[in-house]
Amino acid sequence: MKKIASILLFAFLLNGCDDGDISVDLINFEDTTTLNCPTDETITSTLIFKLKEKESLLLYVPKNIFAGDPNPVPKFYDINLTDHRVIYRAYNGKIEQNNICAVIPPATPTVIEEWIATSGVISVLTAPEIDTKDEINNSTRIIAYNYNITFKNITFDKPGGPQTYETFSFGGYRIPVSPANLAQPFLATNAGQCTELKQVYNFNAGESITIDNIDPSLIVNEVTLPDAPRTGLINDTTNKVIYRTYKGGVLTKDFFCKIIPPTTPSVTQFWAGINGVAGESGIIEVTTTNIGNTGFLHTITLKKVSLQKGTNVFKLGDTYVLGQITTSSI
Structure with a gap:
């Protein structure tokens, strides 16, 4: 009888750990599309984010991080609680882009859990996207910049206590060049x-x-x-x-x-x-x-x-x- 009770207790604990891993410990947005909230030129910061069915990962940073400055090595920015912010949220219903970007957010879904990054580093590697279609004149043009974003040693303050990821991939963010390089002929x-x-x-x-x-x-x-x-x-x-x-x-x-x-x-x-x-x-x-x-x-x-x-x-x-x-x- 004691043996059966031990097995049942072990199964209960195992199920409890699985639920915690799914809802709290494991978050991964690497393969989801990066979106952004449009802003005008007077705004110096930008919000980019990723969405799953009932989850979001928000990155709020200065616009100049995505200024089209290609580099062979990543640039690094310290995470803080003001202008380089990373936030994870879970909701009680399906989340969509207008829920994030609306001036007055819809009443539903509501946030049921929030993690706020308190420290760590944002690593951004920038590379141009080259169009090589003009083979007759042997010309190439930059049509976009691709930003590969990774968090290093990021610590989230979450309801169950702090959690640190040594490496956490946010993924890619593509910005078309505007104006496209030399796309408009000079008069x-x-x-x-x-x-x-x-x-x-x-x-x-x-x-x-x-x-x-x-x-x-x-x-x-x-x-x-x-x-x-x-x-x-x-x-x-x-x-x-x-x-x-x-x-x-x-x-x-x-x-x-x-x-x-x-x-x-x-x-x-x-x-x-x-x-x-x-x-x-x-x-x-x-x-x-x-x-x-x-x-x-x-x-x-x-x-x-x-x-x-x-x-x-x-x-x-x-x-x-x-x-x-x-x-x-x-």
Whole structure:
């Protein structure tokens, strides 16, 4: 009889542990989709989250963590109770995105259990998503950034006492690039050259390409012969090709050619052209034709130019027409 009672007691304890593991000890959202609550540019923080049938995992962090800054190694952020927050919640009914993002949350479902992370580290590894569809011109474009998020030594304060995970994978978070890198063609009329800075530029609403400190021998008031453009190579001192993206305003010609660059719109990404190799890559070509008796039209083409930020690279293509600028002999 004692033997049977012992077996029954053991079975009861085992079932109790199983229930605790399911509802409390084991949480895993790695294979679920990451969602976010939309915000405008005036809000500096963002809420991203994952949902299961009756569970949510919330991550509240500054937006600049997801600013499209690719790195070969992760960046780390300390978890706290203010601006780097991690919260797990269980509900008494099915949870949906509008329950999380609504200004006035629905009355149901209600939270029946909450864990708040009190310490640990958020690890974020950022990588660009490259589109390689343009095989004819051998160009690539960054169409999104993928963020792999992992929690290290995270401790949750939960009803049953603190619990620590040495490694807890939140999973991936994908943000499409906006504006998509060079998806909008630059208008020929937007191109220009700065008189003092000797910078050549072209742009659209939120992007620009400049050739800083361009070699003066490339822009000359002389017509070039057919199939004989002037050429120069990208390098660290002259012919520096820079691609930038911006936020907080719309670019106009007035933005360029200032000794002190304007602060609005602000630069969000900065990509530098990789130094050229004669006859192979990183080549600037200029073809010059007449405009009337005293004018000259210079067409600037970038050949086999790649742009780099850290360890990340994308290709403008075998041929990329930057634009046309005009000069006069008088």
